[in-house]
Amino acid sequence: xxxxMAAAAATGLWLLLLLALAVATRNPDVEPGPATRExxxxxxAVVDLITxxxxxxxxxxxxTLLDLAARGVVAVxxxxxxxxxxxxxxxxxxxxxxERLVYDHVRxxxxxxxxxxxxxxxGSRDLRRWWKSFRKKVxxxxxxxxxxxxxxxxxxxxxxxxxxxxxxVAIGIAVSADDARANHDGGPGAAxxxxxxxxxxMGRLNGERGTAEGARAAAHWLGVREHLRATGRFAEQPAASxxxxxxxxxxxxxxxxxxxxxxxxxxxxxADDNRAWSxxxxxxxxxxxxxxxxxxxxxxxGATILRGLAAGWFAGFFAWILLVVATAFGVWPDGLxxxxxxxxxxxxxxxxxxxxxxxxxxxxxxxxRIVRLRRFRDGGKANDTAKWTYWCAIDEGGSREVRAMxxxxxxxxxxxxxxKVRAAAGRRLGWIRRIDVIEGSRLRASYDxxxxxxxxxxxxxxxxxxxxxxxxxxxxxEDGRADDxxxxx
Amino acid sequence: xxxxxxxxxVVAVLVAALVSAYNRLVRARNNVDNAWAQIDxxxxxxxxxxxxxxxxxxxxxxxxxxxxxxxxxARSQAIGARGPEERAAAENMLSGALKSLFAVAExxxxxxxxxxxxxxxxxxxxxxNRIAYSRQYYNDAVLTYNNAIQTVPANIVAGMTxxxxxxxxxxxxxxxxxxxxRF
Numbered sequence: 001x002x003x004x005m006a007a008a009a010a011t012g013l014w015l016l017l018l019l020a021l022a023v024a025t026r027n028p029d030v031e032p033g034p035a036t037r038e039x040x041x042x043x044x045a046v047v048d049l050i051t052x053x054x055x056x057x058x059x060x061x062x063x064t065l066l067d068l069a070a071r072g073v074v075a076v077x078x079x080x081x082x083x084x085x086x087x088x089x090x091x092x093x094x095x096x097x098x099e100r101l102v103y104d105h106v107r108x109x110x111x112x113x114x115x116x117x118x119x120x121x122x123g124s125r126d127l128r129r130w131w132k133s134f135r136k137k138v139x140x141x142x143x144x145x146x147x148x149x150x151x152x153x154x155x156x157x158x159x160x161x162x163x164x165x166x167x168x169v170a171i172g173i174a175v176s177a178d179d180a181r182a183n184h185d186g187g188p189g190a191a192x193x194x195x196x197x198x199x200x201x202m203g204r205l206n207g208e209r210g211t212a213e214g215a216r217a218a219a220h221w222l223g224v225r226e227h228l229r230a231t232g233r234f235a236e237q238p239a240a241s242x243x244x245x246x247x248x249x250x251x252x253x254x255x256x257x258x259x260x261x262x263x264x265x266x267x268x269x270x271a272d273d274n275r276a277w278s279x280x281x282x283x284x285x286x287x288x289x290x291x292x293x294x295x296x297x298x299x300x301x302g303a304t305i306l307r308g309l310a311a312g313w314f315a316g317f318f319a320w321i322l323l324v325v326a327t328a329f330g331v332w333p334d335g336l337x338x339x340x341x342x343x344x345x346x347x348x349x350x351x352x353x354x355x356x357x358x359x360x361x362x363x364x365x366x367x368x369r370i371v372r373l374r375r376f377r378d379g380g381k382a383n384d385t386a387k388w389t390y391w392c393a394i395d396e397g398g399s400r401e402v403r404a405m406x407x408x409x410x411x412x413x414x415x416x417x418x419x420k421v422r423a424a425a426g427r428r429l430g431w432i433r434r435i436d437v438i439e440g441s442r443l444r445a446s447y448d449x450x451x452x453x454x455x456x457x458x459x460x461x462x463x464x465x466x467x468x469x470x471x472x473x474x475x476x477x478e479d480g481r482a483d484d485x486x487x488x489x
Numbered sequence: 490x491x492x493x494x495x496x497x498x499v500v501a502v503l504v505a506a507l508v509s510a511y512n513r514l515v516r517a518r519n520n521v522d523n524a525w526a527q528i529d530x531x532x533x534x535x536x537x538x539x540x541x542x543x544x545x546x547x548x549x550x551x552x553x554x555x556x557x558x559x560x561x562x563a564r565s566q567a568i569g570a571r572g573p574e575e576r577a578a579a580e581n582m583l584s585g586a587l588k589s590l591f592a593v594a595e596x597x598x599x600x601x602x603x604x605x606x607x608x609x610x611x612x613x614x615x616x617x618n619r620i621a622y623s624r625q626y627y628n629d630a631v632l633t634y635n636n637a638i639q640t641v642p643a644n645i646v647a648g649m650t651x652x653x654x655x656x657x658x659x660x661x662x663x664x665x666x667x668x669x670x671r672f
Contacts, residue, residue: 077619080527080626087615114618283625400629 003174010167014198017163022205025151027054028215033223035230039247040220042145043067044254045098045138050147050218051225051255054208056135061268063254064102065120066239066261068092070247074106076117078240084117084264085284086110098137101130102267108442109279116284117239119277121266124416124441131268139208147214151206160202168195225255234258239265271417273374276402278395280369280420289372289393291404297430298389298406301356304429308356312349319344359426363433366423368396370441372404373417392432394421407432416441510646517634521655524627525573528658531620532567532580538616539564539587542609546590549600553593560586573656580620587613624658631655 044063049056069076073092078084088110095103109115109123142148172191179186228234234252239261242249252258276287320341326332372393379387390412393404405425411432418441424434543557563586570579594600635654638647
């Protein structure tokens with residue numbers, strides 16, 4: 001017991017040390033400076049970082065694209081209220097690494113040098129990796145400019161690491177003393193695990209923190225924010241208005257004042273399950289994807305026949321029981337019990353069986369571009385027992401409405417969004433029997449979405465863990481992005 | 490009293506449904522008008538570029554008079570055209586004339602090397618691309634509108650209030666027809 005108390009005391013002391021260091025290394029307070037229209041030298045992405053409590057917000061990537069548009073690297077053109085285009089303007093030079101990342105993403109998507117703004121969420125990049133790379137590149141620049149630094153210096157890390165040895169050893173000794181086995185070999189393992197946990201906690205609290213120079217710059221930019229808020233109605237401006245507002249719109253976006261522009265440029269946003277953008281046929285267009293109820297749709301014909309027969313049998317059986325009871329009360333003629341039960345069973349089993357037989361008899365050929373590949377959980381509790389349904393939506397170019405079709409996991413795995421495919425599928429049950437890739441996705445590996453991860457930049461102190469209750473927020477949490485970008489008012 | 494209330498409730502529901510359907514149709518029609526206006530903007534941009542282009546080509550290839558005149562005539566005809574169908578035909582003719590002009594330019598290295606000509610050519614290509622997107626946007630709006638006025642029960646409201654189907658803006662050669670909704 002004494003050993004455990006000593007271990008608890010050592011752990012408590014270490015936690016106190018961690019807390020003290022966390023308080024000592026917190027971000028500097030930033031007081032907004034006087035309202036000004038003077039844009040300083042930082043890029044919108046860096047401005048987003050330093051004015052967002054040294055945490056990069058989602059709008060940084062969109063603001064970067066708006067900045068590229070303001071500088072003439074790309075053009076944003078409005079075709080209609082729901083359609084704008086980003087047009088490449090020749091090969092630019094001298095882009096910053098994170099600007100190059102955004103530019104390359106646009107270039108990878110562009111058809112004839114043009115991509116619809118809504119389609120910026122498309123592509124087969126690994127969004128989590130892309131965002132991580134973007135964030136690290138922005139942080140590198142902020143550190144180079146002396147605006148930001150890592151929370152834990154080497155001295156801090158060394159001190160916390162060395163200090164963590166004490167509670168870890170104390171826990172190890174306590175476990176050894178309690179270990180009923182002859183050789184008491186549980187102690188070293190417990191000590192190692194404890195040390196690893198304490199180090200993980202320390203790493204979790206690491207992040208970027210502002211320097212005094214960074215605080216001064218942030219104060220200036222908050223003054224710019226005040227000026228922009230007072231002078232322009234940026235909240236309502238579309239992205240194409242960058243032609244009028246220039247870099248001011250990009251900075252307004254980075255400062256959280258232009259939600260409409262940011263929302264219309266989903267550079268760092270996961271693609272919508274139901275609203276896809278397709279370039280099949282040579283021009284970007286919206287395709288609405290539906291994943292119909294799986295009562296009949298999206299199921300293999302063999303299984304559908306079995307399910308139909310089982311459903312028919314149960315329906316007939318229950319109808320028979322009901323009718324027998326009804327006959328006993330004299331409300332149903334005795335001679336019609338069996339025929340009526342059979343009719344009920346056949347009625348229930350008929351449709352799925354007929355559909356399945358029709359699909360087995362002949363499959364339609366579907367040729368087009370894969371616009372959505374999704375899998376949805378369909379039962380099972382734990383990860384290893386989870387059951388999934390696999391969906392593939394193919395844009396054939398002739399419709400703006402597409403029903404995703406079901407397919408097996410083996411067929412689903414090697415496919416990528418953007419692949420041009422030819423599939424044999426049943427039109428009634430929507431089950432793909434065979435699928436061949438005619439042409440690989442041009443969006444796949446068309447640029448390096450990894451970048452060089454030059455710097456270790458873990459997430460900030462106080463990162464909010466968002467529970468995946470809302471699809472959009474869940475996606476943000478999955479992408480490892482901070483969800484609580486805050487700016488001093 | 491109760492039958493009266495029931496009748497009034499039914500009438501109120503019917504009126505609300507009619508108003509809702511009418512408003513939906515108006516919104517769809519306004520979308521079509523808006524999309525058409527966007528096409529208009531892009532076409533006007535093209536008309537504005539053509540005189541500069543003709544002047545530039547004239548400077549290097551003055552004796553290609555027939556081609557130049559064909560472009561000018563096609564432009565005039567396109568400006569005067571009314572309605573999607575007539576306009577689409579005139580635009581197709583103008584596109585053909587411009588193609589001939591660029592083919593002629595291939596024979597004049599000095600013209601091809603001219604920075605002004607290259608800039609105009611690029612600007613025209615970008616405008617053509619915008620026109621193509623505007624046309625797609627317009628045709629999608631027309632499809633939505635035409636579907637709305639032809640499906641039950643909105644077709645009853647459309648018939649009573651004078652909503653008529655709109656024409657598609659056909660692409661040259663109609664390689665890309667209007668899309669259909671498949672349910």
